[in-house]
Amino acid sequence: MNEGAPGFSQYVPLAVLIVFTIVSLLLGLAANLLTSVKQGFLQKYFLGNRSMGAVAAALTAAVMSGGSFIGFPSLIYSFGWVVGFWICSYMIAPMTVMGLMGKRVGQLARRTGAITLPDLFRERYGSPTLGLLTSLIIILFLSAFMVAQFAAGATIMKFVLPLGLPPADAVAIARATETGLDESSESVAEPNEGNSAETAAKEARAAAERRAYLIGLLIFTLTVVTYTTYGGFLAAIWTDVFQSLVMVVGVMILLPLAMVKLGGLHQATLAGIDQAGPGFAFGPGAGRAFHPITLGISYFVMWAITGAGQPSTLVRLMAFKDSRTLRYALIYQTIYNVLVYVPLVFIFVAARSILPNLAASDDAMPKLVQTLANPYVAGVIMAAPYGAVLSTVSGWLLIISSGLVRDIYQRFLRPSASEKEITRASYIGTILVGICVALVAVDRPPYLQLIVVFASSGLAAAFLVPALIGCYWRRATAPGAIAAMLGGAGVTLLLYALGQGGIGLTDRIGLPANPDIGPAAGLRPYYLFGFEPCVWGITISVVLGIGVSLLTRPPEPARVALLFDYQGPNAPAPATVELHPELGRDYADESDKPETPESRKSGES
Amino acid sequence: MILLAWLACTVYCCVYCYLFGYIRADRPLGAEDVRPILGMPSWFFWGVIVPWIVCGVFNVVYAGFFMAEDDLGIDHSVELEQDIREGGAE
DSSP states (O other): OOOOOOOHEEETHHHHHHHHHHHHHHHHHHHHOOOOOOOHHHHHHHGGEEEEEEEEHHHHTTTTTTTTHHHHHHHHHHHHHHHHHHHGGGGTOOOOOOOTTHHHHHHHHHHHOOOOOHHHHHHHOOOHHHHHHHHHHHHHHHHHHHHHHHHHHHHHHHHHHHHSSSSSHHHHHHHHHHHHHHHHHHHSSSSOSSOOOOOHHHHHHHHHHHHHHHHHHHHHHHHHHHHHHHHHHHHHHHHHHHHHHHHHHHHHHHHHHHHHHHHHHHHHHHHHHHHHHHHSSSSSSSOOOOOOOHHHHHHHHHTTTGGGGGGHHHHHHHHBBHHHHHHHHOOOOOOHHHHHHHHHHHHHHHHHHHHHTSSSGGGHHHHHHHHHHOHHHHHHHHHHHHHHHHHHHHHHHHHHHHHHHIIIIIIOOOOOHHHHHHHHHHHHHHHHHHHHHHHHOOOOOOOOHHHHHHHHHHHHHHHHHHHHHHHHHHHHOHHHHHHHHHHHHHHHHHHHHHHHHHHHHHHTOOOOOOOOSSSSSSSSSOOOGGOHHHHHHHHHHHHHHHHHHHOOOOOOOOHHHHHSSOOOOOOOOOOHHHHHHHHHHHOOOOOOOOOOOHHHHOOOO | OOHHHHHHHHHHHHHHHHHBBBOOOTBOGGGOOOBBBBTOHHHHIIIIIHHHHHHHHHHHHHHIISOOOOOOOOOOOOHHHHHHHHHHHO
């Protein structure tokens, strides 16, 4: 990475990754040893005793994943200032993501006793079908997402392992993180009709690459599955916090370095205009209509609103300690976003004049780091994406395995399972999910970053509305929630299918051609009227959720009263009332009474 | 309140940026239109940075002083677990 000491500094990324791995394993160990079982094993293992503090809640709710630390700078480098507008709904995102439903989700989760998201929906609406549907949608979207993340982790490992391959190159690592591919394997895939010795060498190299990828995958899987299985939710949270801090430190180091080197942002803007045209300084972006105003509006929905519907966010909202924690978390996240995203825009606008005309914009981040920082700092900054992959994977691993253990094994297969059996099932479930995903990732999927956008849109379109109307609308019914969930996920899938189907397909149905906006290639959706699929998914979901709820029978008064009105410390959970309806009678009547100050307070946003 | 804040941000940023920061058919822009403020193009300063600061202050003040403390209630996890067992036993 550094020309001065190539032999030594090529091991810096490896050393940093080893440190990351060790820290993660230690955090897993600590998470297991330092927490005791207070409210049952599952609650501890999957929610960390609902004791998450403000810093953890703030930093883990940040929507950064492995790709975005590379992908976002790359977009700024390519399209210029307009990308600052693309991300700027992060100004309000802490408020919408945590403030909008935070307290109510925390409250509903406690009053129902829910540990997982399917639990929460099932108990809120009193519908086992809804619970099962939630589990299935989570498993469907998150698994696709996880396979891509495992592949990215394995690819990074492959580059830094000393396996006789060319020395680790930060640029290649970064590009692999971003796309899930690396150039070497692409070039190998091309048929070579020339020199046969060259072909043989390439084949040998391909085999070596393949072996290194598999070894990388094995190491990555072992690490992440070990610490996640052992440490549970808290291990996932703590590694997430650790990685977020590394990221903010990296940005804080880069900002002054870039500014000193540059001598003025205006200079950089003019250099950008010289290289890429006036679009570098203005919308809709340099080179192509990257970000027309319809997408500008879409991304205010995308970051600020869909962020609230992610299962990982909702689970964290079920786990924070008290409302005070939530308020502080909101403040910390506001500060964190300002410290990370605004400087990133400045740094990578500056990158245009420090590193003019890069062939591949994905190289902007790693090349800039190499140019500006010494190899140790560069190693740490480049390890941040790996850390992001690790922590993202561990969080999702638990969401999937909790769904399997709680909502399928315990609820459907063996309701009478003892605590010990559940404990064993949780460990085995987490390990099995990890192994299955790793097995699928043996064939590396392409387009990591775009899979991430696709899966988050789908998940948000499915869960946001059921969660929102479940929190604040007494009249919301189970069929309404089911319709909202299926409608939202369905519309997102449909728009992606249309986008992939090409122009012929939309033509035949009589829709206008897909506007040429957003990213140029890859997993592109169909931008109906220029808007992102998430806008349409959520719109349909709102309409169906409200419409179908109004058309179906109102929910049981006892359940609604237990969840919406303050009922005193001895009130039963709704599941208890389901088993013993006589317990619910008192509460059913109370819903007719005028609201108490407490109930009103808990019902408002 | 939160949704209103979101709406205000969305409307202000999108309208301001579109009016002053977008190249449109009837409004070509060039290097001389950048009009830097602290090195940023002026549309970016007024359309992104200023609202971001205002919004940041709003978030901190709202979360710090106006958001009500609520009792989140008693955790019924154990009860639910018993209910699942009981429901399965029947």
